[in-house]
Amino acid sequence: MTDSQSPNTPYNEALAGTLIDRTIREKIVLVAVALPGDTDEAVEASLDELALLVDTAGADEVARLVQRRDAPDHTWYIGKGKVEELKELCLALDADTVVFDNELAPAQQFKLEKLLGRTALDRTAVILDIFGQNAHTMEGKAQVELALLRYRLPRLRRGANAKMSQQRGGVGGRFGSGETKLETDRRKIMRRITKLERELASLSETRALQRQGRQRSGLASVAIVGYTNAGKSTLLNRLTDSGVLSEDRLFATLDPTTRRLALPGGEPVLLTDTVGFISRLPHGLVESFKGTLEVAALADYLVHVVDASSPDPQGQIDAVHEVLREIEAAEVPELLVINKADLAPVAAKELQVEYSDAVVVSAATGDGLDEFLRAIGDRLRALAVVYDMVIPYDRGDVMASVHREGEVVSTTDDDAAWVIRARLSDASAGRLADFITSDAGIS
Ligand SMILES: Nc1nc2c(ncn2[C@@H]2O[C@H](COP(=O)(O)OP(=O)(O)OP(=O)(O)O)[C@@H](O)[C@H]2O)c(=O)[nH]1
Numbered sequence: 041m042t043d044s045q046s047p048n049t050p051y052n053e054a055l056a057g058t059l060i061d062r063t064i065r066e067k068i069v070l071v072a073v074a075l076p077g078d079t080d081e082a083v084e085a086s087l088d089e090l091a092l093l094v095d096t097a098g099a100d101e102v103a104r105l106v107q108r109r110d111a112p113d114h115t116w117y118i119g120k121g122k123v124e125e126l127k128e129l130c131l132a133l134d135a136d137t138v139v140f141d142n143e144l145a146p147a148q149q150f151k152l153e154k155l156l157g158r159t160a161l162d163r164t165a166v167i168l169d170i171f172g173q174n175a176h177t178m179e180g181k182a183q184v185e186l187a188l189l190r191y192r193l194p195r196l197r198r199g200a201n202a203k204m205s206q207q208r209g210g211v212g213g214r215f216g217s218g219e220t221k222l223e224t225d226r227r228k229i230m231r232r233i234t235k236l237e238r239e240l241a242s243l244s245e246t247r248a249l250q251r252q253g254r255q256r257s258g259l260a261s262v263a264i265v266g267y268t269n270a271g272k273s274t275l276l277n278r279l280t281d282s283g284v285l286s287e288d289r290l291f292a293t294l295d296p297t298t299r300r301l302a303l304p305g306g307e308p309v310l311l312t313d314t315v316g317f318i319s320r321l322p323h324g325l326v327e328s329f330k331g332t333l334e335v336a337a338l339a340d341y342l343v344h345v346v347d348a349s350s351p352d353p354q355g356q357i358d359a360v361h362e363v364l365r366e367i368e369a370a371e372v373p374e375l376l377v378i379n380k381a382d383l384a385p386v387a388a389k390e391l392q393v394e395y396s397d398a399v400v401v402s403a404a405t406g407d408g409l410d411e412f413l414r415a416i417g418d419r420l421r422a423l424a425v426v427y428d429m430v431i432p433y434d435r436g437d438v439m440a441s442v443h444r445e446g447e448v449v450s451t452t453d454d455d456a457a458w459v460i461r462a463r464l465s466d467a468s469a470g471r472l473a474d475f476i477t478s479d480a481g482i483s
């Protein structure tokens with residue numbers, strides 16, 4: 041990205057929050073409410089994931105507390121007696137912060153902090169915190185800051201916790217609801233939100249122009265999507281040697297990377313690796329990351345990577361589909377790629393029984409990648425439409441493009457031109473429109 045395309049205001053730490061102090065690892069108690077319909081296993085699995093998120097954010101789980109209820113308590117989310125129990129537990133374990141697996145309303149968060157005398161966060165805050173640490177490009181930082189500010193705005197308060205929140209750094213300090221200069225801060229944040237929204241919108245326009253350019257180049261675009269840590273970046277690296285950071289860490293990738301990849305038939309495609317999804321991905325983040333997530337919605341094809349070795353691959357597939365619906369990418373055709381078959385060969389096989397169109401790979405060892413490339417090539421070709429074309433003999437360059445970008449189905453020679461039938465993607469057909477005489481009506 042060049043400077044002219046970047047948001048011109050750097051990440052504003054003073055407003056969005058300070059970076060986590062990794063010299064101290066905060067002690068955190070996890071809290072969940074199990075509602076009717078939630079099984080014990082599902083609640084535990086979700087808490088395991090929350091523990092991983094907390095760890096990624098740079099803090100430690102020291103205990104967990106679960107309460108089964110018919111509905112969340114209006115005031116404290118859990119019952120008042122349970123809040124007292126939670127307070128005792130925090131005192132006994134010297135825990136600085138509690139994190140709810142459920143989404144807390146700003147008022148609930150405030151009341152909990154008042155009663156507990158410590159910071160109360162929710163799952164959304166922890167995810168935002170990790171995003172804040174992992175954003176590297178100007179656009180990524182602007183998107184994260186926007187999400188952080190939108191989260192903070194309704195939580196700004198004058199009150200009892202002001203001192204506590206201001207003294208503390210770390211996950212808690214960043215989201216604490218204490219504020220002194222309430223009105224000034226609120227106005228500052230609102231102005232900043234407007235500015236970031238404007239900058240991100242202008243970036244989105246730039247991208248739309250770039251996309252038009254790309255469409256003229258006739259390259260199909262393929263977006264890699266999937267649950268966080270599924271192996272998306274590893275796959276891109278394996279296929280294109282692109283050196284994207286891949287790490288055993290949640291949300292290692294926030295900024296999209298696009299690389300050109302030649303399929304076995306020789307046709308080039310653009311492959312983009314982007315931010316991972318998670319169950320209950322905060323809506324505010326999805327909103328703020330619209331620009332980045334557009335890549336998936338506008339792709340010709342999605343490569344959906346699922347980690348066969350995860351505790352619940354099916355749950356992850358469902359969560360990804362839910363996010364795809366939210367970003368209006370559910371209509372884009374997808375190829376399911378069952379990854380990490382080296383770690384979980386049995387689970388990978390079981391998944392393939394369920395999804396017979398899927399390919400099984402190990403992005404780490406390279407197993408199955410040839411089949412993956414063949415599959416994606418076949419799928420893209422199947423999307424293409426067959427056209428009748430007339431190309432003058434002196435336009436060997438056009439004929440070469442047809443061969444490169446599409447597939448020539450039949451050729452008849454004429455006195456002055458090649459008369460051919462060729463299968464072309466939308467993008468190629470647009471570019472070669474001058475030589476197309478008709479849509480052959482078969483595909
Ligand atoms: N054993 C094994 N490990 C893998 C495989 N693919 C990826 N990994 C590991 O899984 C971890 C996550 O991989 P990434 O490629 O960073 O995953 P990602 O989907 O890009 O994750 P985020 O960007 O964080 O959403 C890394 O430690 C990889 O080395 C695989 O096929 N087998």
Ligand SMILES: [Mg+2]
Nearest residue numbers: 272273292293
């Ligand atoms: Mg990644």
